[in-house]
Amino acid sequence: MACGALKFGLRQNLSSLLASKHQSSVNKSRLSPPLRSWHASVLKTDYRKVVDPKYNKGTAFTHKERQILNIIGLYPSCHRTEKEQLFAVYTNFKAHKTNLGRYIYLRALRARQERLYYSFIIDRIEDVMPIIYTPTVGIVCQNFSHIYHTSMGLYVSKYDKGHMTHVLNNWPETDIRAVCVTDGERILGLGDLGANGMGISVGKLDLYTALGRIPPQYLLPVVLDVGTNNQQLLCDPMYIGVREERCKGEEYDELVNEFMQSVVKAFGVQTLIHFEDFATPNAFRFIKKYQSEYCYINDDIQGTASCGLAGFLAAEHITKKPLNEHVIMFAGAGSAALGVGNLLVKELLSRKIKEEDAVKNIYFIDVDGIVTKGRKKFVIPDIKRFAKDLPPEKNLEKLVEDLKPSILLGATGQGGIFTEKILRSMGKNHKHPAILACSNPTNKAECTAEQAYNFTEGRALYASGSPFPPVVINGKRLTPSQANNAFSFPGVALGVLCTKPHTITDDVFLVTAHAIAEYAREFAPNENALYPPVKEAANVAFHVGVAVAKYVISCGAATIYPIPKDITKHVKDYQYYTDLGTALPSVWPYPELARLPLPDRDEEMECAD
Numbered sequence: 001m002a003c004g005a006l007k008f009g010l011r012q013n014l015s016s017l018l019a020s021k022h023q024s025s026v027n028k029s030r031l032s033p034p035l036r037s038w039h040a041s042v043l044k045t046d047y048r049k050v051v052d053p054k055y056n057k058g059t060a061f062t063h064k065e066r067q068i069l070n071i072i073g074l075y076p077s078c079h080r081t082e083k084e085q086l087f088a089v090y091t092n093f094k095a096h097k098t099n100l101g102r103y104i105y106l107r108a109l110r111a112r113q114e115r116l117y118y119s120f121i122i123d124r125i126e127d128v129m130p131i132i133y134t135p136t137v138g139i140v141c142q143n144f145s146h147i148y149h150t151s152m153g154l155y156v157s158k159y160d161k162g163h164m165t166h167v168l169n170n171w172p173e174t175d176i177r178a179v180c181v182t183d184g185e186r187i188l189g190l191g192d193l194g195a196n197g198m199g200i201s202v203g204k205l206d207l208y209t210a211l212g213r214i215p216p217q218y219l220l221p222v223v224l225d226v227g228t229n230n231q232q233l234l235c236d237p238m239y240i241g242v243r244e245e246r247c248k249g250e251e252y253d254e255l256v257n258e259f260m261q262s263v264v265k266a267f268g269v270q271t272l273i274h275f276e277d278f279a280t281p282n283a284f285r286f287i288k289k290y291q292s293e294y295c296y297i298n299d300d301i302q303g304t305a306s307c308g309l310a311g312f313l314a315a316e317h318i319t320k321k322p323l324n325e326h327v328i329m330f331a332g333a334g335s336a337a338l339g340v341g342n343l344l345v346k347e348l349l350s351r352k353i354k355e356e357d358a359v360k361n362i363y364f365i366d367v368d369g370i371v372t373k374g375r376k377k378f379v380i381p382d383i384k385r386f387a388k389d390l391p392p393e394k395n396l397e398k399l400v401e402d403l404k405p406s407i408l409l410g411a412t413g414q415g416g417i418f419t420e421k422i423l424r425s426m427g428k429n430h431k432h433p434a435i436l437a438c439s440n441p442t443n444k445a446e447c448t449a450e451q452a453y454n455f456t457e458g459r460a461l462y463a464s465g466s467p468f469p470p471v472v473i474n475g476k477r478l479t480p481s482q483a484n485n486a487f488s489f490p491g492v493a494l495g496v497l498c499t500k501p502h503t504i505t506d507d508v509f510l511v512t513a514h515a516i517a518e519y520a521r522e523f524a525p526n527e528n529a530l531y532p533p534v535k536e537a538a539n540v541a542f543h544v545g546v547a548v549a550k551y552v553i554s555c556g557a558a559t560i561y562p563i564p565k566d567i568t569k570h571v572k573d574y575q576y577y578t579d580l581g582t583a584l585p586s587v588w589p590y591p592e593l594a595r596l597p598l599p600d601r602d603e604e605m606e607c608a609d
């Protein structure tokens with residue numbers, strides 16, 4: 001539209017608005033005292049709405065907007081563009097000396113100005129992801145009770161048994177479409193952190209918005225507080241959670257069951273329920289119990305599975321050796337490793353490889369050593385398919401030397417167990433050994449990027465759960481990849497929310513793995529990288545979202561109507577944009593502002609009078 005026409009329309013609207021405002025101020029002077037105080041209370045209410053973080057634009061309110069909203073004087077006289085606000089936020093963010101300080105600063109920003117917060121984390125994802133997500137979120141969860149200042153999410157506790165629906169309905173947003181819940185029992189590789197696990201639910205959902213661009217008002221972070229067995233927390237006078245030992249057995253299962261049913265009652269059957277950081281035996285039990293009844297994912301098992309498999313597909317592409325010819329060793333046999341192992345088998349079966357051939361070259365090692373057929377007990381029954389007819393052996397260095405894996409994935413929560421000897425052995429046996437040190441946070445990584453590159457003369461295809469900086473080897477700068485389910489769950493959620501299937505099958509995660517690997521090959525090709533760089537993560541999420549949406553629609557599981565012809569556009573239209581000029585929230589409380597034609601970005605609104 002021609003600029004002049006826009007301004008003309010704007011002037012027209014503003015003139016009529018101002019005329020009616022003038023009229024209202026004339027009328028106001030004639031109001032009787034009780035009505036006058038009513039009028040004043042309306043103005044006060046307006047101000048409260050203005051500072052509602054969802055709508056608050058802070059210094060970005062233009063002079064005209066301040067006039068209309070009666071907020072002149074409540075902000076300093078400067079008007080900042082969004083760019084200037086982002087610059088101010090970045091300056092303040094950087095000024096904090098610790099990552100925990102940066103986290104607290106960002107939470108305060110989120111509590112003041114939601115859209116500016118999301119704008120910032122989207123804009124600066126490489127700087128911010130290590131703060132709102134691993135590794136800093138680990139420190140955040142450890143200190144959560146001490147830095148607690150505002151709710152951030154919903155706490156559903158064992159004392160809410162019998163009325164959880166009511167508690168869920170207490171959340172001020174009504175259109176909730178995805179819930180991320182943890183019971184805090186296995187937070188990253190840090191163990192039982194009880195109600196402090198809220199930091200994880202919040203961090204995951206922040207990535208739904210930062211990467212998947214899913215509108216934040218649809219998202220609800222939850223802690224299911226069933227107590228904790230962490231003695232330090234139980235003794236901490238500042239602990240915010242239920243100060244009792246964890247419920248277990250039937251009592252625990254009933255709480256989880258009531259929670260699931262309550263989510264559906266409160267928000268509907270298509271609400272995506274994302275389980276995060278549950279202890280492994282529970283994680284596997286619940287996936288079996290809920291996957292075919294609810295719109296349910298377990299991120300540690302399924303999200304990690306698709307991310308891990310994507311890394312393997314990239315290794316296959318880089319080494320030009322088919323996956324079934326690789327020897328793949330998993331250090332760790334919990335949610336993460338076993339999830340990847342199972343999805344890997346699914347991939348091989350889809351290539352018409354028989355189950356016995358598929359599992360032949362896949363080895364699992366846990367705290368008791370290599371998983372063999374001679375084991376008396378399998379904590380997670382799924383592991384049996386990988387058990388080998390071999391003598392027991394606990395020494396990881398020896399196992400690597402003997403079995404010569406070309407892909408080694410660690411998800412043990414044990415920092416440093418990929419020793420120099422292991423890494424040298426990998427480098428000796430393979431030109432490009434793939435080494436994925438998936439454990440979080442940073443100090444739990446099985447080896448650092450520097451170690452992996454140093455001990456393989458820079459030939460390793462290295463990725464880690466938490467980020468490591470680039471390493472220079474023989475004058476060559478090597479940038480490690482991040483092997484984190486952050487490459488999968490935001491896109492899965494996006495595709496699912498756009499199509500509303502009742503349940504989510506494992507095939508969705510196979511589709512996701514291929515979408516991530518495809519993105520890495522086609523849009524971010526790098527001969528040494530298993531994953532695209534983090535700065536591409538939002539594009540990866542979109543690519544995954546479209547692939548998942550297409551898949552859900554193609555298998556007839558979508559419940560939206562009509563089925564969109566252009567699925568890519570449909571997914572894009574669902575996304576959240578933070579631009580202060582153009583992205584008014586759907587429930588924008590100022591109809592008078594919504595009616596104004598929008599100025600060009602960064603252009604001050606012209607004064608009509």
Ligand SMILES: NC(=O)C1=CN([C@@H]2O[C@H](COP(=O)(O)OP(=O)(O)OC[C@H]3O[C@@H](n4cnc5c(N)ncnc54)[C@H](OP(=O)(O)O)[C@@H]3O)[C@@H](O)[C@H]2O)C=CC1
Nearest residue numbers: 188189280332333334335336366367412439440465484485
């Ligand atoms: N990068 C990513 O996207 C993700 C990373 N993770 C990380 O992976 C780690 C594990 O998570 P999860 O699988 O849920 O946890 P679990 O506790 O379920 O699994 C840990 C596994 O490691 C085994 N283990 C422990 N010590 C050793 C050792 N010295 N040698 C070999 N195996 C060992 C355990 O054996 P046993 O059972 O016998 O004790 C268990 O099988 C965590 O640090 C987590 O942060 C998790 C999800 C996603």
Ligand SMILES: CC(=O)C(=O)O
Nearest residue numbers: 188277300440484485
């Ligand atoms: C990344 C993740 O989900 C974890 O470490 O548990």
Ligand SMILES: [Mg+2]
Nearest residue numbers: 188276277300
């Ligand atoms: Mg997790």
